[in-house]
Amino acid sequence: MVRYMSNNNTMPIEQLADIFKALSNPNRLKIFLLLTTCCSPGTVGIYDKSADVDTMFIGDLGKELEVGKPTVSHHIKELRRVGIIRTERRGQNIACWVDPDIIEQLRTFFTR
Amino acid sequence: MVRYMSNNNTMPIEQLADIFKALSNPNRLKIFLLLTTCCSPGTVGIYDKSADVDTMFIGDLGKELEVGKPTVSHHIKELRRVGIIRTERRGQNIACWVDPDIIEQLRTFFTR
DNA sequence: TTTAATGTTCGAATATTGTCAAACAATAAA
DNA sequence: TTTATTGTTTGACAATATTCGAACATTAAA
Numbered sequence: 001m002v003r004y005m006s007n008n009n010t011m012p013i014e015q016l017a018d019i020f021k022a023l024s025n026p027n028r029l030k031i032f033l034l035l036t037t038c039c040s041p042g043t044v045g046i047y048d049k050s051a052d053v054d055t056m057f058i059g060d061l062g063k064e065l066e067v068g069k070p071t072v073s074h075h076i077k078e079l080r081r082v083g084i085i086r087t088e089r090r091g092q093n094i095a096c097w098v099d100p101d102i103i104e105q106l107r108t109f110f111t112r
Numbered sequence: 113m114v115r116y117m118s119n120n121n122t123m124p125i126e127q128l129a130d131i132f133k134a135l136s137n138p139n140r141l142k143i144f145l146l147l148t149t150c151c152s153p154g155t156v157g158i159y160d161k162s163a164d165v166d167t168m169f170i171g172d173l174g175k176e177l178e179v180g181k182p183t184v185s186h187h188i189k190e191l192r193r194v195g196i197i198r199t200e201r202r203g204q205n206i207a208c209w210v211d212p213d214i215i216e217q218l219r220t221f222f223t224r
Numbered sequence: 225t226t227t228a229a230t231g232t233t234c235g236a237a238t239a240t241t242g243t244c245a246a247a248c249a250a251t252a253a254a
Numbered sequence: 255t256t257t258a259t260t261g262t263t264t265g266a267c268a269a270t271a272t273t274c275g276a277a278c279a280t281t282a283a284a
Contacts, residue, residue, distance in 0.1 A: 013145070017138045024133035025242075026126055033125070059260060071243055073262055092251050092260050107222040110215055137272080171230060183273055185232055204230050204281050 011105065015082075019102070022082045027065050028075045032084065034061055035098045053100065057093040123217065127194075131214070134194045139177050140187045146173055147197065147210045165212065169205040 023029050034045070035056055044060040047053075062072040076096065079085045084102050088095050135141050146157070147168055156172040159165075174184040188208065191197045196214050200207050 013141055014138055017136055017141045020132045020141070021136035024129055024136045026129045027242090029125055029129045029132070057260090062261095067242085068244060069261065070245080070263080074242080077262085089251085089261095092258095094261070103222055107219060110219040110222065133271095139272090169230090174231095179272090180274060181231065182233080182275080186272080189232085201231095201281085204228095206231070 016109070018082045019084065019106070022079050022084055025075065027067060027071070028079055030065060031061050031075060031079060031096075032098065034064055035085065035096060036103075048095075048097065051097065053097040055095045055097045057090075057095055058087075059093060061096065128221070130194045131196065131218070134191050134196055137187065139179060139183070140191055142177060143173050143187060143191060143208075144196065144210065146176055147208060148215075160207075160209065163209065165209040167207045167209045169202075169207055170199075171205060173208065 023032060035054060037054075045054050045056050048055045058072060058076055061076075062069060065072060076085070076087070080087060083099060085096050086099055135144060147166060149166075156168060158167050160167045170184060170188055173188075174181060177184060188197070188199070192199060195211060197208050198211055
């Protein structure tokens with residue numbers, strides 16, 4: 001029998017719905033995509049070797065979206081609230097990256 | 113370098129966001145979960161061998177949710193609009209199942 | 225042909241979301 | 255210390271989403 005969902009899913013349904021809600025807004029989804037495919041030539045993405053993740057500054061993310069700074073800030077806050085991204089101040093800028101664990105959980109969710 | 117997103121992702125960003133939006137409502141997410149883990153003992157789910165998918169009737173799905181019939185109907189319509197589920201009338205009832213292709217695309221999206 | 229069961233559509237009420245402008249905060253540079 | 259850069263918070267408004275009751279549609283059963 002084909003089964004698509006993992007049985008050993010420990011995350012509450014409300015929390016999972018919240019994660020999908022965060023990814024349901026086109027601008028937030030773009031941020032997510034920028035952070036997970038950001039290191040192509042011509043982009044400003046940086047591969048952080050020590051953390052083994054791609055990072056971008058919030059300002060550079062904002063330049064890729066056609067919304068104002070408050071809106072970018074709001075979306076970043078929302079992505080962080082549900083645990084999709086993590087942030088860290090670096091001087092004037094704030095670096096962002098996607099939490100690898102969340103990706104792994106989502107892949108597991110859609111597997112088996 | 114770690115990469116989480118598939119590069120050969122052909123789906124438009126708006127369409128992908130729409131799929132996540134469909135899964136972002138707790139009641140719709142429950143429907144999705146009922147349809148993908150529905151055949152445990154004690155449930156009304158049916159494994160359709162010819163289609164190789166789990167199916168449930170809309171009425172039985174509704175009994176698991178604490179909302180009225182119009183709301184269930186609305187959610188089913190939304191899940192079908194974005195391509196997550198498919199439906200088919202069987203006598204008085206309407207059978208639902210999750211489209212296997214969508215699951216595969218979502219797993220691919222969160223892979224690599 | 226009635227009646228029952230299952231599901232949809234419509235219209236409306238309420239709640240949530242996305243966005244901006246203005247003001248504020250924190251850091252770095254001059 | 256003054257100014258520039260980067261990002262956040264607040265308050266407001268418009269657009270969407272969620273849900274329901276009432277009415278309607280479709281199929282099966284009596």
